[in-house]
Amino acid sequence: MYLARVYVTLKPTVNDPQGITVLGGLKSLGFESVSEVRVGKFLEIRLDEGDRQRAESEAKEMCEKLLANPVIEQYSVELVELPE
Amino acid sequence: MYLARVYVTLKPTVNDPQGITVLGGLKSLGFESVSEVRVGKFLEIRLDEGDRQRAESEAKEMCEKLLANPVIEQYSVELVELPE
Numbered sequence: 001m002y003l004a005r006v007y008v009t010l011k012p013t014v015n016d017p018q019g020i021t022v023l024g025g026l027k028s029l030g031f032e033s034v035s036e037v038r039v040g041k042f043l044e045i046r047l048d049e050g051d052r053q054r055a056e057s058e059a060k061e062m063c064e065k066l067l068a069n070p071v072i073e074q075y076s077v078e079l080v081e082l083p084e
Numbered sequence: 085m086y087l088a089r090v091y092v093t094l095k096p097t098v099n100d101p102q103g104i105t106v107l108g109g110l111k112s113l114g115f116e117s118v119s120e121v122r123v124g125k126f127l128e129i130r131l132d133e134g135d136r137q138r139a140e141s142e143a144k145e146m147c148e149k150l151l152a153n154p155v156i157e158q159y160s161v162e163l164v165e166l167p168e
Contacts, residue, residue, distance in 0.1 A: 007126050022127070025150055031142060033133045042091050042126035043106070049117045058115060066109050 002047045004059035005078040008068045009040035043067060046082070055079055086131045088143035089162040092152045093124035127151060130166070139163055 010016050019037040026034045045062070049055040056079055063075040094100050103121040110118045129146070133139040140163055147159040 009126065009128070022151070026146055029149055031146060033131050033142065034129060035132050036130040038128045040126040042093065042124040044093070044122045045118060046120040047117050048119050058117065062110055062115060065113055066106070
């Protein structure tokens with residue numbers, strides 16, 4: 001059994017209005033040292049799959065098909081083995 | 085200069101309707117091995133701060149004050165040193 005930790009972020013060239021809003025909020029709370037904020041998604045997906053390679057390729061396929069918009073987003077996948 | 089990578093997730097006991105919806109979507113796309121999905125937020129925050137300890141405590145304060153709802157969410161912070 002594997003836990004896929006999936007990070008979906010906007011590509012660096014894509015404008016991130018949510019990040020800009022959070023940046024403004026932090027500044028107005030007095031956090032002067034913040035210079036940039038980017039906001040993304042983080043998903044934890046539990047896979048009942050014994051084979052590491054198959055689990056990884058499945059997680060990537062999920063990103064391509066549903067979790068990320070490959071036009072404006074990039075993703076990365078980390079696999080953690082879980083005790084059965 | 086530091087990059088704070090912040091993960092905000094719902095506490096394990098809190099119901100995650102967004103995750104349940106994604107789980108349903110993945111199942112209907114034919115991903116039979118998925119058994120659970122939890123959705124969270126992922127933020128990358130650039131800090132113009134030379135001191136690692138100060139950068140970390142600032143990032144945690146940001147979570148407490150703005151980025152996470154401590155009643156239902158938990159967060160973790162990873163610091164990456166950036167070249168000036």
